[in-house]
Amino acid sequence: MTPLTHPAGSAGFRPPVIVCAGDEFISADLLARALEGAGVEAEFRRIDSRWPTEPFAAFDGVREAAGDPARLAELVRGADALVTHLAPLTADVLAAGGLRVVGVTRGGPVNVDVPAATAAGTLVVHLPGRNLGAVAEFCVGTMICAMRGLPSAAIRLASGHWDAGGFRYERTGLELRAATVGLVGLGAVGLRVAELLRAFGSTVLAHDPYASAEAAERVGVRLVELPELLSGSDVVSVHARLTPETKQMVDAAALAAMRPGAVLVNTARGELVDTRAVDAALESGHLRAAVLDVFDPEPPAPDDPLLRRPNVFATPHLAGASRQVAEESAARIAAEVATVLSGGAPTNCVNPEVLDAGAAP
Structure with a gap:
């Protein structure tokens, strides 16, 4: 895959646009800081849902998701990547963006319409065993x-x-x-x-x-x-x-x-x-x-x-709630997204056929 970014200051350098869609557990600011820590220089667009104060829900083709799909569709236009915990990545949101990669800080990215992402050529990376x-x-x-x-x-x-x-x-x-x-x-x-x-x-x-x-x-x-x-x-x-x-x-x-x-x-x-x-x-x-x-x-x-x-x-589904889970999940998904943006292959990807299609002549 062709790298999206080049070293800052080089000819043709364009910082990627990355949407950080957080919540009250893993915030957009935490995700952005993790990406910066992974060496990604980008234009960040931030949005936070009110989960868990407000419960997650099922949307069109996705479940256990939190946030407004319409607002998210606006933010992903022109973006290269999205990093999230629970944002609803429906087919409409994915169609609006043309995203290269979606990073989800969960073991199972059930808040992403994976077939729609695959059809759009968007990699979906995730974190098995994250908690x-x-x-x-x-x-x-x-x-x-x-x-x-x-x-x-x-x-x-x-x-x-x-x-x-x-x-x-x-x-x-x-x-x-x-x-x-x-x-x-x-x-x-x-x-x-x-x-x-x-x-x-x-x-x-x-x-x-x-x-x-x-x-x-x-x-x-x-x-x-x-x-x-x-x-x-x-x-x-x-x-x-x-x-x-x-x-x-x-x-x-x-x-x-x-x-x-x-x-x-x-x-x-x-x-x-x-x-x-x-x-x-x-x-x-x-x-x-x-x-x-x-x-x-x-x-x-x-x-x-x-x-x-x-x-x-x-207990109300709290077994995986710790500061280490939030902080380490943000750092791990940032590293995966940084790898993809620099032209590498991620460690955990639910639709590797997108990688294969990108490598085809």
Whole structure:
């Protein structure tokens, strides 16, 4: 591909025009500073949505997006690149711009109409595993909280009740060093969780038909079939990708197969778990506790009975929220976009056929 830019001051130098479409987590200013830090000299156009103060939504052909497509279409006219977290890159927006590259600070760029981008000759680069550190720490931390009954103890104390009964043997929970943890999915996040659990001394099982045996061995994980994982784990943590085959894979039958008194953790996708079956398993006492950071739908109904259970640790999709995720995502996507603008090939691209077309004679 022909480089767009040349060193400043050289003949024919034209700074690229880059739209930075941010939000209240990864702002347009943060994206622009990251691009400057990557050595990109550009004319920046900035816009910020009000996510997460205002929820994201689905637009024409895209989902989990935030911002005004019409305003975005105005900004991309004449631009060479766009860098964003959640901006709605619909077919109309892409058609308005003639963008060379779109950089999305997410593992899955669901806010981009990828077929439309490909048809327009626009590369879409993204960041697989961008929040794996934050999610992995969240998983391990909440496992400890759920096994030890800490959320309900904290709620009772805040309401004025000193509950020393947590020292009764039958109410005490396991330490991680004594626990067997089953990971349903051993991708980037699952591997990082396994690394952290290894430091605690946990026994770790994993089920993933696509997992690398070498990677599993490296982090001390034993790969097993799902029934063995469910029956043999004190904690089951879900890290699978959402596909038609994995939708509601943790259903009533899977929960019944789990060890009595086990803990369920889901930070992946709400659609992977049948929450009504989880509610029933908690009501019967078969499950000790559940950690739920994702729901189907999001947000869940305010009167959802699952949220009111004292043995449910429910959070509003916060596992990936950290300053490191925001800052490092901006820096990584800036480096990818800088590579493309200088004529190189990005590391992570969802439509590499655009690269192939550009290289054709």
